Amino acid sequence: MSLITVGTMAFDAIETPFGKVDKIIGGSATYVAWAASNFYQPIKQVSIVGGDFPSEEFDQLAARGVAFEGVEIVKEGKSFFWSGKYHLDMNNRDTLVTDLNVLEQFNPQMPESYQDCEYLMLGNLSPAIQQSVINQLRNRPKLIVMDTMNFWMDIALDDLKATLKMVDVLVVNDAEARQLSEEFSLVKAAKKIMAMGPKYLVVKKGEHGALLFHEDKIFSAPALPLEVVFDPTGAGDTFAGGFIGHIARTGDISFENMKTAIIVGSAMASFCVEKFGPERMKEISKEDIAMRMQAFAELANFETATV
Amino acid sequence: MSLITVGTMAFDAIETPFGKVDKIIGGSATYVAWAASNFYQPIKQVSIVGGDFPSEEFDQLAARGVAFEGVEIVKEGKSFFWSGKYHLDMNNRDTLVTDLNVLEQFNPQMPESYQDCEYLMLGNLSPAIQQSVINQLRNRPKLIVMDTMNFWMDIALDDLKATLKMVDVLVVNDAEARQLSEEFSLVKAAKKIMAMGPKYLVVKKGEHGALLFHEDKIFSAPALPLEVVFDPTGAGDTFAGGFIGHIARTGDISFENMKTAIIVGSAMASFCVEKFGPERMKEISKEDIAMRMQAFAELANFETATV
Numbered sequence: 001m002s003l004i005t006v007g008t009m010a011f012d013a014i015e016t017p018f019g020k021v022d023k024i025i026g027g028s029a030t031y032v033a034w035a036a037s038n039f040y041q042p043i044k045q046v047s048i049v050g051g052d053f054p055s056e057e058f059d060q061l062a063a064r065g066v067a068f069e070g071v072e073i074v075k076e077g078k079s080f081f082w083s084g085k086y087h088l089d090m091n092n093r094d095t096l097v098t099d100l101n102v103l104e105q106f107n108p109q110m111p112e113s114y115q116d117c118e119y120l121m122l123g124n125l126s127p128a129i130q131q132s133v134i135n136q137l138r139n140r141p142k143l144i145v146m147d148t149m150n151f152w153m154d155i156a157l158d159d160l161k162a163t164l165k166m167v168d169v170l171v172v173n174d175a176e177a178r179q180l181s182e183e184f185s186l187v188k189a190a191k192k193i194m195a196m197g198p199k200y201l202v203v204k205k206g207e208h209g210a211l212l213f214h215e216d217k218i219f220s221a222p223a224l225p226l227e228v229v230f231d232p233t234g235a236g237d238t239f240a241g242g243f244i245g246h247i248a249r250t251g252d253i254s255f256e257n258m259k260t261a262i263i264v265g266s267a268m269a270s271f272c273v274e275k276f277g278p279e280r281m282k283e284i285s286k287e288d289i290a291m292r293m294q295a296f297a298e299l300a301n302f303e304t305a306t307v
Numbered sequence: 308m309s310l311i312t313v314g315t316m317a318f319d320a321i322e323t324p325f326g327k328v329d330k331i332i333g334g335s336a337t338y339v340a341w342a343a344s345n346f347y348q349p350i351k352q353v354s355i356v357g358g359d360f361p362s363e364e365f366d367q368l369a370a371r372g373v374a375f376e377g378v379e380i381v382k383e384g385k386s387f388f389w390s391g392k393y394h395l396d397m398n399n400r401d402t403l404v405t406d407l408n409v410l411e412q413f414n415p416q417m418p419e420s421y422q423d424c425e426y427l428m429l430g431n432l433s434p435a436i437q438q439s440v441i442n443q444l445r446n447r448p449k450l451i452v453m454d455t456m457n458f459w460m461d462i463a464l465d466d467l468k469a470t471l472k473m474v475d476v477l478v479v480n481d482a483e484a485r486q487l488s489e490e491f492s493l494v495k496a497a498k499k500i501m502a503m504g505p506k507y508l509v510v511k512k513g514e515h516g517a518l519l520f521h522e523d524k525i526f527s528a529p530a531l532p533l534e535v536v537f538d539p540t541g542a543g544d545t546f547a548g549g550f551i552g553h554i555a556r557t558g559d560i561s562f563e564n565m566k567t568a569i570i571v572g573s574a575m576a577s578f579c580v581e582k583f584g585p586e587r588m589k590e591i592s593k594e595d596i597a598m599r600m601q602a603f604a605e606l607a608n609f610e611t612a613t614v
Contacts (some may be wrong), residue, residue, distance in 0.1 A: 038614065088491045184395045187534045208515040211532060220606050222527035225518060227494045246612060259609040286614045297611045299527050302566040304604045305553060307345065307593045 002067075002116050003248045004141075005032040006046040006133050007123025007237070008103060009053060009071065013083035014276060016090075016231050024277035025057055026082065028123035028147070031234040033066045034281035035241025035268040036121070038289060040248035041065025044114050046133065048106045050077040060282065069111040077102040090206065090229045090273075110136040119248040121240060122146040122167070127159040134166050143253050145169040145244050146198070147236070150176050165197040168253075171240055173204045186211060187218070200258065202243070204236055212262050214255045221262045222300050224270040224292075231276045235269040238281065242268030263300075267292040308423050309374075310555045311448075312339040313353040313415065313440050314430025314544070316360060316378065320390035320404070321583060323397075323538050331584035332364050333389065335430030335454065338541040340373045341588035342548025342575040343428070345596060347555035348372030351421050353440065355413045357384040367589065376418040384409040397513065397536045397580075417443040426555040428547060429453040429474070434466040441473050450560050452476040452551050453505070454543070457483050472504040475560075478547055480511045493518060494525070507565065509550070511543055519569050521562045528569045529607050531577040531599075538583045542576040545588065549575030570607075574599040 007028030014021050029047045037043050044067045051073065058068055083097035106129060120141040122130040130146060146167040152160050153176070160180075164170065170193060174186060180196075181189035190201045190213035201213040207229070212219040243258075243265035250257055270292060274280045314335030321328050336354045344350050351374045358380065365375055390404035413436060427448040429437040437453060453474040459467050460483070467487075471477065477500060481493060487503075488496035497508045497520035508520040514536070519526040550565075550572035557564055577599060581587045 185532075185534050185536075187532045205515065208512065209527070209529075218532050218606055219609070220516070220529035220532065221609075222516075222529070225492075225494045225525050225527065227492050229492075250612075256610065260612045263609055264612060289614045293611050293614070297609075299525055301608050302526070302528075302570055302604075303563070304600050305557075305567045305571060307596045307600070 001118040002042050002044045002114070003036060003040050003119040003121065003244060004044045004046060004070075004114055004117045005029045005036065005121040005123065005241070006108065006130070007032060007125060008080050009045070009047045009049050010080035010082060012081070012233060012277060013097070014231055014233050015085040017086070017088055018228060018230050019276065021276045025054070026234060026277055027080065028237040030057075030061075031237035031272070031278060031281070032121050032123060032241035032244070033061050033064070034278050035238045035265075035272075036245030036248070037061070037064035037066060038268070038286065039242070039245035039264070042067055044070060044117070046070040046108045046110070046114070048072040048074065048102050048108070050079040050102045051075040053079045067113075069113055070108065072106075072108075074102045074105070084233070086232060090232045093232075108133055115139065118142045119244055120144045121244045123237065123240075124149050127152055127156055127163040131159070131163045131166065134163075143168050143244070143247060145171060145240065147171045147240055148176070150179050153179050161196060167198050169200040169202060170198040171202040171204065171236075171243075173206070173236070177201070177203045202262065204239060206232070210239070210262055210266060212258055214258070217255055219255075219259045219262060221259075221266050222296070223266060224295065224299065226270065226273065229273045232273050233276075234278060235272045238272040239265035239269040241265070263293065263296050267296055308425040309349050309351045309421070310343060310347050310426040310428065310551060311351045311353060311377075311421055311424045312336045312343065312428040312430065312548070313437070314339060314432060315387050315410065316352070316354045316356050317387035317389060319388070319540060319584060321538055321540050322392040324393070324395055325535060325537050326583065328583045332361070333541060333584055334387065335544040337364075337368075338544035338579070338585060338588070339428050339430060339548035339551070340368050340371070341585050342545045342579075343552030343555070344368070344371035344373055345575070345593065346549070346552035346571070347426075349374055351377060351424070353377040353415045353417070353421070355379040355381065355409050355415070357386040357409045358382040360386045374420070377415065377421055379415075381409045381412070391540070393539060397539045400539075415440055422446070425449045426551055427451045428551045430544065430547075431456050434459055434463055434470040438466070438470045438473065441470075450475050450551070450554060452478060452547065454478045454547055455483070457486055460486050468503060474505050476507040476509060477505040478509040478511065478543075478550075480513070480543070484508070484510045509569065511546060513539070517546070517569055517573060519565055521565070524562055526562075526566045526569060528566075528573050529603070530573060531602065531606065533577065533580065536580045539580050540583075541585060542579045545579040546572035546576040548572070570600065570603050574603055
């Protein structure tokens, strides 16, 4: 059995109030793989890159149990490139450049070796591509988690709604949840979105943490308050990677275990923002993760009171 | 021993997306008393009102163990009046009218019967008045909690800083913490503010919950996600009332117990916003509060994971 992650592998240029980097590895599938491989292996990647994508990046991930048979390498092409700038309020960013490059011809084909997929993480891509991946799997995965963004709500809402019917968990940020549902209250938004298909909704709120909705239940996870958010790039994908990685490791898709998965995702995201790109994700050990999980427990858990 | 709450007793006119009310009881000391009296009695009020303040409001609070010897009644004067309008994003509001009326001559005198004060809640008032109250108490209370706002940072920063040296817990919202500390990161802001005097800092974040800081420790409390925030007026004061009420009831000023106190405050605030003004606070029972505390435990507590 395996965990499949579908998404971009890319180059990013990033500017934050704390520094600047002109070319660093990025992409949603990259971040998901770095985070999830702490908890579960094998991870099978579905992506597309140009001939410029460094082989040592594949090697580093391969050493973590990540497979690349589903990654198309377009030798004469260039990898997807994104450039963005963050301000002091890291919840907002300006996109400076989006060069799709090889991503324009992305039409993923599932290799036979990927048919053992038990957990499927659909990174933010066109809903038609996300749907095509699901349709190519002969056995329905135990859990399908889907990320998306406002862009697809603007230009491909019908495709997006069709894909939503096929997934178990949708992960979006608060602005996207409001846009998709046309509701300001996140509680009302969650009800509407769950009626569109996903049984679970995760709403990411950046420095304010995340909410998990399922039926009438809600779980609120804090973000770790940090002195410096050095670079938030990839934090959302890292969160998703930690989330599905924990679920895959435990094999438990109950709401109670998803609460813990949200905390695992939040812990991984709290590492991600400490350095540029995925740098910090390459350094951390299981001991670091265990300590961070403990920090989250101290941050959020409390004794209740009699009245 | 007693819990003293110093603040306004007033009339409010409120408009929200869900309705409008032209004249309703308000004021920080009113909300603190309604919330705290669920947990601790006697509560001794320090305030000033005009001859227009309804005697039945005093009677209702008196039935809850609230004393008024420290409330000056200016028969020929009018009570403080505030009018505000909320938009769909309830974190922001427009103040339409502020008629100080009798509040302009507020110069509180502590009655002898108030000298048994063990817990002191200083509502948002001029820092000079807050300081005068502390100085009139012959025995230093076990815990002094202080609320303030950006207005005093703008016009009375030196007084504010002097008062901060005399209190244990400061309660502000996130924008105020940033303004007072001149730091964007709330972690850095908390360090600077705690260096100004208070050993504990509570940062209220509206729909995003609240943070409690003490030394190197942080606690993050969620807000209860609600379908409708009917009227947020008084939610901050109600939060403070629940917070100090729980601490007074338990007599425990440890960080661990303050975590629970933050949740009690959050639970009380979640009731407050369900109706206009203090209406909902007058209805709720101990059973309602116990159920709400349980809802917060389910909302926030989680099992940690091994890696």
